[in-house]
Amino acid sequence: MKLNKEFWKEKYRLEDTPWDAGSATTPITTFIDGLEDKNLKILIPGAGNGHEFEYLYNKGFKNIYALDITEEPLVNIKRKLPELPEKYLILQDFFQLTGSFDLILEQTFFCALAPDLRPLYAKKINEILTQKGQLAGVLFDFPLTESGPPYGGDISEYIRLFEPFFKIKTLERCYNSIKPRKDKEIFIHFYKK
Ligand SMILES: C[S@@+](CC[C@H](N)C(=O)[O-])C[C@H]1O[C@@H](n2cnc3c(N)ncnc32)[C@H](O)[C@@H]1O
Numbered sequence: 001m002k003l004n005k006e007f008w009k010e011k012y013r014l015e016d017t018p019w020d021a022g023s024a025t026t027p028i029t030t031f032i033d034g035l036e037d038k039n040l041k042i043l044i045p046g047a048g049n050g051h052e053f054e055y056l057y058n059k060g061f062k063n064i065y066a067l068d069i070t071e072e073p074l075v076n077i078k079r080k081l082p083e084l085p086e087k088y089l090i091l092q093d094f095f096q097l098t099g100s101f102d103l104i105l106e107q108t109f110f111c112a113l114a115p116d117l118r119p120l121y122a123k124k125i126n127e128i129l130t131q132k133g134q135l136a137g138v139l140f141d142f143p144l145t146e147s148g149p150p151y152g153g154d155i156s157e158y159i160r161l162f163e164p165f166f167k168i169k170t171l172e173r174c175y176n177s178i179k180p181r182k183d184k185e186i187f188i189h190f191y192k193k
Helices: 005-013 026-033 051-058 071-080 115-127 155-162
Strands: 042-045 064-068 089-091 101-107 129-140 166-173 185-192
Touching (some): 026 051, 026 129, 042 051, 051 064, 064 071, 071 089, 115 155
Parallel strands (some): 042 064, 042 101, 064 089
Antiparallel strands (some): 129 185, 166 185
């Protein structure tokens, strides 16, 4: 199975989007609620229908970017936030993105990538963060098998993957997952090395 643009486009066309929680989930909203600097330049890669983006926007963060390889979800964000300038919605493959961000928020994007892209994901995130940049969000906590997406992983794999690029502040089982994701999520908060 090729997890390319056509794959995701078809998922949205069929409205087969089981990952979409319908609103930003509590691990992410709790983290966002703790952010003080509303001027942070924030990227949400693989933003989908952008619930986290909308949450940030409604909290007064305005230097925020939603990126997706598929057009449909970005159109959905624009529909919800018609006044939003187009430049904040980036239709592009994450791995082709250039630029720099203070904070990157991860929510079911990493787990949607083919696992062999994980080292490239860690490297790319590091590359597009500012000097004191941060990566925060959730990764799944269930065995990594060939079946997916979503693809799982565990704390030891994530340490091996991310430690070369990041100082690890938090990497632990979420205490505040939404019910269907309870005991299946790890919260991460890393700083660029
Ligand atoms: C599982 S969905 C998650 C969407 C959203 N984060 C959420 O939680 O609702 C994965 C998203 O990543 C997007 N995607 C997949 N590969 C991508 C890539 N290489 N670059 C950018 N977006 C990509 C898909 O189009 C899809 O919207």
